[in-house]
Amino acid sequence: MMKIKKQSVIFGGLILVLFAIGAFFLHQESHAGNPMPAPPLKTVAIDSTKCIAPTEYMRANHMRVLNEWRNSSVREGNRIHLAPNGSKFQKSLNTCLGCHGSNRLFCFNCHMYANVKPKCWNCHLSPMETP
Secondary structure, three states, X not given: OOOOOHHHHHHXXXXXXXXXXXXXXXXXXXXXXXXXXXXXXXXXXXXXXXXXXXXXXXHHHHHHHHHHHHHHHHHHOOOEEEOOOOOEEEOOHHHHHHHHOOOOOHHHHXXXXXXXXXXXXXXXXXXXXXX
16 A cells, blocks of 8 residues: 655645645735625615505514515515505605604514514614714
């Protein structure tokens, strides 16, 4: 059997690590000057004097609405919600917080009452936090 020297294994490992580091830095340099452009946002007037749907519907379905908004906005680029009455709204938590943001504990109190822990604030700034 052929014996492999310890120095050969270490040398081969070092070469492999150097190639990996080089590939990483080459990848970084090739993308450094080309940041991804922000998606174009259509400006829609938000009428914060009314909700996107009746109160009863929103109480029962607000999480469904938020999940649908997230999926269609992020995955399909559709950032406009057309309400049944013809009103248009941006699919954004800012639309909801236009009315409900006046009470910084609005979301927190309801979620505590319902004993749910939404994942919204993993990505979005909580109304409890100051920007």
